[in-house]
Each structure stands twice: as structure tokens, then as C-alpha cells.
Amino acid sequence: MKKTLIAALAASTFAAAAHAADPAELERRVDQLSSEIAALKAELARMKAEKAVPAPAAAAPAAIDIARATGEAPKLYEEAEKTTFFGYGELNYYRPTHDTSQTTADAARVVLGFEHRWNDRTRLVTELEWEHAVTSSEDQGESEVEQAYVEYQLNQNLSTKTGLFLIPMGLLNEHHEPTQYYGVARNFVETAIIPTTWREGGLLLHGNLDSGLSWDAGLSTGFDLSKWDATSTEGRESPLGSIHQELQLAKAKDLSALGAINYRGIPGLLVGASLFSGKAGQGTPDFPAPDARVTLWDVHGRWTPGSWDLAALYSRGHISDTAALNVTLVGNPTLVPEDFFGWYVQGAYKLWSRDETSATPFLRYERYNTGSKYATLPAGLTPDALPTEGVWTAGLNFYLNPSVVFKMDYQKFRQDTTRDRFDLGVGYQF
Amino acid sequence: MGRRAASSAWFLVPAALVAPAPAGATQYLKVEDAQKLAFPQADAFTPFAYAPTAEQRAAIDRAAHAHATAGDPVIWRVSAAGEPLGWFIVDNVIGKVERITYALALGRGGAVRSIEILEYRETHGYEVRNAAWRRQFEGKSARTPLELGDDIRNISGATLSCRHLTDGVRRLLALQDLVLK
Numbered sequence: 001m002k003k004t005l006i007a008a009l010a011a012s013t014f015a016a017a018a019h020a021a022d023p024a025e026l027e028r029r030v031d032q033l034s035s036e037i038a039a040l041k042a043e044l045a046r047m048k049a050e051k052a053v054p055a056p057a058a059a060a061p062a063a064i065d066i067a068r069a070t071g072e073a074p075k076l077y078e079e080a081e082k083t084t085f086f087g088y089g090e091l092n093y094y095r096p097t098h099d100t101s102q103t104t105a106d107a108a109r110v111v112l113g114f115e116h117r118w119n120d121r122t123r124l125v126t127e128l129e130w131e132h133a134v135t136s137s138e139d140q141g142e143s144e145v146e147q148a149y150v151e152y153q154l155n156q157n158l159s160t161k162t163g164l165f166l167i168p169m170g171l172l173n174e175h176h177e178p179t180q181y182y183g184v185a186r187n188f189v190e191t192a193i194i195p196t197t198w199r200e201g202g203l204l205l206h207g208n209l210d211s212g213l214s215w216d217a218g219l220s221t222g223f224d225l226s227k228w229d230a231t232s233t234e235g236r237e238s239p240l241g242s243i244h245q246e247l248q249l250a251k252a253k254d255l256s257a258l259g260a261i262n263y264r265g266i267p268g269l270l271v272g273a274s275l276f277s278g279k280a281g282q283g284t285p286d287f288p289a290p291d292a293r294v295t296l297w298d299v300h301g302r303w304t305p306g307s308w309d310l311a312a313l314y315s316r317g318h319i320s321d322t323a324a325l326n327v328t329l330v331g332n333p334t335l336v337p338e339d340f341f342g343w344y345v346q347g348a349y350k351l352w353s354r355d356e357t358s359a360t361p362f363l364r365y366e367r368y369n370t371g372s373k374y375a376t377l378p379a380g381l382t383p384d385a386l387p388t389e390g391v392w393t394a395g396l397n398f399y400l401n402p403s404v405v406f407k408m409d410y411q412k413f414r415q416d417t418t419r420d421r422f423d424l425g426v427g428y429q430f
Numbered sequence: 431m432g433r434r435a436a437s438s439a440w441f442l443v444p445a446a447l448v449a450p451a452p453a454g455a456t457q458y459l460k461v462e463d464a465q466k467l468a469f470p471q472a473d474a475f476t477p478f479a480y481a482p483t484a485e486q487r488a489a490i491d492r493a494a495h496a497h498a499t500a501g502d503p504v505i506w507r508v509s510a511a512g513e514p515l516g517w518f519i520v521d522n523v524i525g526k527v528e529r530i531t532y533a534l535a536l537g538r539g540g541a542v543r544s545i546e547i548l549e550y551r552e553t554h555g556y557e558v559r560n561a562a563w564r565r566q567f568e569g570k571s572a573r574t575p576l577e578l579g580d581d582i583r584n585i586s587g588a589t590l591s592c593r594h595l596t597d598g599v600r601r602l603l604a605l606q607d608l609v610l611k
Contacts, residue, residue: 084527084528086526086527115527115553117528117551120456120551121456123553125553151553153456156456156458171586174554174587175586175587180589208556208557210559210560210561212557212560212562214557262587264557264560264585264586264587264588265560265562266562267560267562267563267566267582267583267585268583268584268585270585270586270587302586304579304583304584304586305583306579306580306583307579307580350579350580353577355495356495402589402593
């Protein structure tokens with residue numbers, strides 16, 4: 001481009017000179033031309049020199065270099081959107097000791113999840129679960145959306161969850177990964193009474209204070225009592241597990257209220273309580289228990305001094321106004337209970353560890369009753385209360401590392417001894 | 431306030447919930463504030479150019495039996511009137527899926543003076559901000575054991591954050607012992 005510029009300038013100068021008739025004028029113009037060419041040569045040399053020396057790098061230095069150079073803070077957080085995958089799984093072997101023909105091996109759960117963060121305070125949490133390996137019309141497996149909620153951080157101590165979220169109750173429901181609990185299967189109280197993994201759709205407000213106190217309050221979908229199947233034993237295994245809706249086209253006329261409070265202000269200590277209550281008739285036409293209300297609450301504690309891990313929990317449920325419904329169900333094996341409860345105490349001790357590997361034996365005793373009281377029916381039709389089951393579980397969690405655990409245990413039932421069994425399992429989390 | 435006015439005031443609650451939150455909702459403490467908090471008597475925080483060799487990095491990992499999971503720390507030498515007071519280190523660890531940014535203050539001898547959580551972004555586990563939990567690190571050094579469960583009590587429901595912060599501190603103590611001494 002620069003050469004073109006010089007040529008054009010020279011051509012115009014010569015053209016002007018050709019039209020000058022006066023020799024003196026011609027000489028003056030040749031001199032002018034010479035000086036202009038000299039100036040252009042100098043300019044060209046200067047430009048070439050500039051080109052030979054590269055300009056300082058324009059890229060912004062890394063945050064850490066800024067910090068080193070200035071002593072100021074490095075960039076502490078990322079503004080960019082980010083998607084992260086996580087998951088957990090458990091594969092188990094159950095061998096009833098009195099009837100080994102019932103022995104089963106099962107890919108009990110394989111869970112994949114992801115978090116997507118749009119910005120510093122808004123994120124999506126999604127958890128997708130497959131139970132029992134295969135899901136089809138001919139198989140017993142299930143595929144489920146276990147969590148799908150948008151979390152919004154209102155300020156440093158207050159956040160909301162909107163969508164399908166886990167109910168903050170007990171020790172297990174929100175923290176149910178296999179590395180988080182002792183024993184191959186989850187304890188009976190937090191499956192039969194608290195229907196872990198229990199989730200509902202709604203809005204949850206979560207707050208935490210610097211003192212170590214945290215609280216939850218929310219409004220959500222609840223149970224559908226019209227689903228009760230008196231011909232099945234499912235309601236006897238877990239009353240609320242048989243009528244939960246899991247946001248699968250959930251009947252939502254009657255919403256439930258929930259609340260929880262937990263204290264973790266002393267290192268190693270957790271004490272807390274929670275409550276969930278809501279009507280379960282859901283406006284179902286001609287349903288005999290339109291005003292039935294399900295209420296479930298729990299108190300829990302965990303103390304982890306040194307190598308010890310001690311936990312206790314009590315939970316109690318109540319379903320009101322069930323007499324009119326049960327009258328229509330008399331003669332079936334499973335009527336709707338009015339009361340159900342359970343509690344457990346558990347002790348674990350880290351006996352051995354080397355680097356990331358550790359072995360923790362544990363012992364748990366639990367008592368639970370899924371039908372401790374039934375509503376009074378006329379003419380002696382009231383069902384007898386179920387016997388309270390007691391279960392001892394002794395076993396070992398062997399952590400290959402904190403994210404991979406091999407488990408074994410033996411479970412001894414006090415009422416139904418045919419259920420005594422030996423279990424093996426492997427669990428992981430990432 | 432009349433009954434009508436009182437009941438209509440409830441409509442303000444959702445508006446209050448979506449009102450703009452203060453900037454940096456997950457940033458609890460700025461570096462300069464954490465520096466003043468950890469070393470109130472200091473008059474100079476001099477950046478230290480931390481550029482470990484591969485051998486040093488391997489030695490730190492071995493001593494701490496923990497790897498850096500979220501980049502290298504940023505380190506300042508702390509002094510007052512020319513007298514060294516210790517070190518101030520800002521580091522990141524991954525909690526479950528997000529970075530936890532924390533500041534560790536070490537005395538001249540390499541013992542922990544304090545630890546502060548500067549930023550926390552995870553959905554769960556924010557209880558590691560609790561002062562009583564953080565105080566458990568005070569006095570720990572490269573020569574004292576520092577394992578979650580045995581030496582630092584766990585917080586139920588915040589296990590991953592507790593473990594990875596404990597790993598991070600153990601790694602910084604090894605770094606101080608091997609590189610900053």
C-alpha cells in the first residue's frame with residue numbers, strides 16, 4: 001500500500017512538471033520532488049523499524065499474576081455458566097438365612113445428576129435415577145426424576161428451591177448416597193415411616209444463621225390417599241411410600257406445609273426436627289375420606305466425636321379421618337393406619353484407617369410399626385394394631401476411599417424371623 | 431393498619447423475595463478484609479511468587495497425601511515494621527462440584543492462626559463457615575495430624591466440604607513446611 005502511495009505521488013508530481021514551460025520552474029519542481037521522495041523514504045524506514053519490534057502482548061495477564069504484581073485479590077469466582085455432572089450407585093446382594101431360595105442380587109440404584117449454574121446465584125439441580133437395572137413393561141425396574149429444581153440465592157443466608165426437591169426430614173432423606181449411611185440397605189425407619197427418597201413439588205425457603213442454626217419452610221404437593229390399595233401389602237410395608245406421588249401427574253388440590261430446623265453450631269453435633277402436614281383427599285370425587293390429613297414429624301440427632309459416629313432418630317405419622325374409608329375396605333388385608341412410628345439408635349466406630357482407606361463396624365437397633373393404631377370402626381371391625389418390629393443390624397462399612405464403599409451386614413428380626421438375612425454391597429459417589 | 435391493609439401486605443412478600451440481592455451473593459469476605467482480620471497488626475502483605483518445581487509439587491502431595499484440585503494458592507508474606515509475622519494464603523478446593531475459596535493465616539512457625547471462608551457456592555455444606563468448626567484448625571501445623579473425623583470433627587450433611595477443606599489445609603501446611611520455611 002505504501003509503494004502504491006509513493007508511485008501515485010511521484011506520477012502526479014511528474015505530470016505537473018511536464019506542464020511547466022519555465023526551466024527554472026522545472027528545476028524548482030525537481031528539487032521539490034527530490035525532497036518529497038527523501039521524506040517518504042524516511043517515513044518508510046520508520047514504519048519498517050516499527051514492524052520489526054513486536055508490540056507488547058495485549059492479552060490480559062492471569063489473575064494470579066495480577067495478585068503477585070499488585071498484592072490484590074485473585075479473581076475468586078467465575079462468572080461463566082457451568083454444568084457439572086455427578087452421580088452415585090449401589091449394587092447389592094441379599095441372602096435370607098432361613099430361605100436361601102429368596103437370595104437376590106440387584107443393581108438397586110444407579111443415579112446420574114447434573115447441576116447447571118447460570119450465574120452466581122441461580123442454578124438448576126437435576127437427578128435422574130434408575131432402580132433395579134431394567135425398566136420396561138415386563139420388568140420391575142423404575143426410572144425416575146428424583147430432583148429437578150431451580151435454586152435461587154436471595155442473599156448470603158437465604159435461598160429458595162422451586163420445583164421437585166427432597167423433603168428436609170430425618171438424617172437420610174436429603175443425604176441418601178450409599179457412602180453416607182451404614183449398612184447395605186437404608187434403615188427401616190427411614191424407608192417404612194419416612195419414605196426416603198421422598199420428594200415433592202413446590203417452593204422451599206431455606207435459611208441459615210451464622211450460629212449454626214438452619215431452617216426450611218415450604219409449600220408443596222402431598223399424598224394422595226385415594227391411591228391406597230387395600231388388597232396389596234405395600235401400605236403395610238410403608239404407609240406413606242404407597243401413597244406418595246413423586247410429582248407424577250400429582251393431584252395437587254390439597255397442598256402440604258413443611259418445616260424443618262437443624263442446629264450444627266457445635267462441631268460434630270447435629271440436632272434437628274421436622275414436620276410435614278397436608279390433606280390427602282385431593283378432592284377426589286366420591287372419596288370417603290375427603291378431609292383426611294397426613295402428618296409426619298421427626299426428631300433426630302447425630303454426634304461424631306473423633307472416630308465415633310452416634311445417631312438416633314424418632315419419627316411418627318398420623319392420618320386423620322380414615323374411619324369412613326376403612327369401612328369400605330374391611331375384608332382386605334391392608335387398611336389405612338391412623339398412627340405409625342419408628343425409632344433407631346446407631347453406633348459406628350472407625351476401627352482402622354490408612355490414608356484414604358478405612359474400616360468402620362457399626363451396630364443399629366430399630367423399632368418400627370407401620371400400623372400401631374387404626375381408627376375405630378363400628379361392630380368390632382377395627383383392625384388390631386400390628387406388632388412392633390425390632391431389627392438388629394451389625395455390619396461393616398469398608399471405605400476404599402471416601403467415595404467408594406464395600407458393605408456387609410447381618411440383620412436379625414425380632415418379630416418376623418423369616419426375614420433374617422445377610423447382605424453384601426458396593427456403593428459409590430462422585 | 432386495618433384488616434384489609436394487613437392482608438394485602440402479604441402480596442409484598444413475593445416482591446421482597448425477588449428483590450435484587452446484594453452483589454456477590456456467595457462472597458462472604460473480601461481478601462483485604464480477611465487479611466486485616468487475620469493479622470490486624472500487620473503493615474505489609476508482600477506477594478510471594480509461588481512457582482513450585484515438579485519435584486516440590488510431588489513432595490507436597492506426598493507429605494499431605496492430597497492433590498491440588500483447583501489450582502495453585504496465592505501467597506503473601508506478612509510483616510509489621512519489617513518483622514515477619516507469618517503467611518497469608520488464599521486457596522481453592524472443590525466441595526462437591528463447586529470451588530470453595532478460603533484464606534489460611536499461618537504464624538511464623540507455620541501453625542494455623544485462622545481460616546476464613548471467602549466464597550462458598552455449593553447447594554449444601556455451607557456450615558463449614560461456622561466459626562466453631564473453623565476454630566478446630568487453630569494451632570495445627572505440618573507436624574500435627576490433621577484428618578477429618580480424628581482431628582477435625584465432621585459436620586453431618588457437609589461431609590464433602592469438610593473433607594476437602596481439611597485436605598486443602600493439610601496441603602497448605604505441607605507447602606509451608608517444604609517451600610516457605
